[in-house]
Amino acid sequence: MAAAIPLRIIEGRDAIRKNILLALGIVPRARWGLLTPKHQNLEYDWNYHSIAIHHSGNKGYKNPKQIEDYHMRNNQFDDVGYHFMVSPEGNIFEGRNLLHKGSHVKASNTGRIGILVMGDFDEQWWDEDDELTPKQLNSTKKLIKTLKQHFNIRELGGHREFLPGSGYTCPGNVLMNIIEQLRTEYGILAPQTAQGSSSNLTAHFTGRGTLS
Numbered sequence: 001m002a003a004a005i006p007l008r009i010i011e012g013r014d015a016i017r018k019n020i021l022l023a024l025g026i027v028p029r030a031r032w033g034l035l036t037p038k039h040q041n042l043e044y045d046w047n048y049h050s051i052a053i054h055h056s057g058n059k060g061y062k063n064p065k066q067i068e069d070y071h072m073r074n075n076q077f078d079d080v081g082y083h084f085m086v087s088p089e090g091n092i093f094e095g096r097n098l099l100h101k102g103s104h105v106k107a108s109n110t111g112r113i114g115i116l117v118m119g120d121f122d123e124q125w126w127d128e129d130d131e132l133t134p135k136q137l138n139s140t141k142k143l144i145k146t147l148k149q150h151f152n153i154r155e156l157g158g159h160r161e162f163l164p165g166s167g168y169t170c171p172g173n174v175l176m177n178i179i180e181q182l183r184t185e186y187g188i189l190a191p192q193t194a195q196g197s198s199s200n201l202t203a204h205f206t207g208r209g210t211l212s
């Protein structure tokens with residue numbers, strides 16, 4: 001467990017979180033969730049410096065409740081692993097409370113916001129894939145832009161870029177191409193090296209090998 005953080009600091013962070021939800025009409029976790037997150041087991045995190053984008057993969061989940069069920073019942077996570085989830089209709093759902101460290105890039109979650117773009121964006125010959133809807137893309141862009149206003153976001157990448165050599169395909173080629181365009185548009189860098197290169201990521205290396 002993380003060291004105790006003064007209540008006034010937590011309250012200040014929560015006010016920023018609420019501003020982000022309000023600004024974009026994000027559906028709060030408490031309004032859609034069926035299961036109760038085990039907040040007492042989660043670590044605090046803040047000072048986010050990077051964003052990792054994910055897709056649902058072959059499961060193709062497009063409903064946050066499916067993700068909740070998969071992460072909390074199947075994977076036995078204490079909460080949904082991603083901080084935000086964007087539906088094809090362009091709705092943004094709050095996942096894990098931004099006060100807490102996500103569980104979406106193995107042992108490399110510190111300072112990293114996880115966004116799930118719901119759908120399967122991996123082009124494979126044996127299955128049908130999704131295309132990002134204009135509304136979904138628009139909401140994803142607005143979310144990145146807003147997060148950038150509140151945090152010093154220096155890196156934007158697809159899941160697999162944060163774990164090179166891992167064989168991960170997430171977030172799929174279709175979405176990966178879009179992420180590359182967004183980096184140019186917003187002037188954000190690609191993940192710099194394996195597991196992240198920023199000096200304040202050093203702590204990750206001690207955690208390598210253990211799954212979060």
Ligand SMILES: [Zn+2]
Nearest residue numbers: 054055159170
């Ligand atoms: Zn992923």
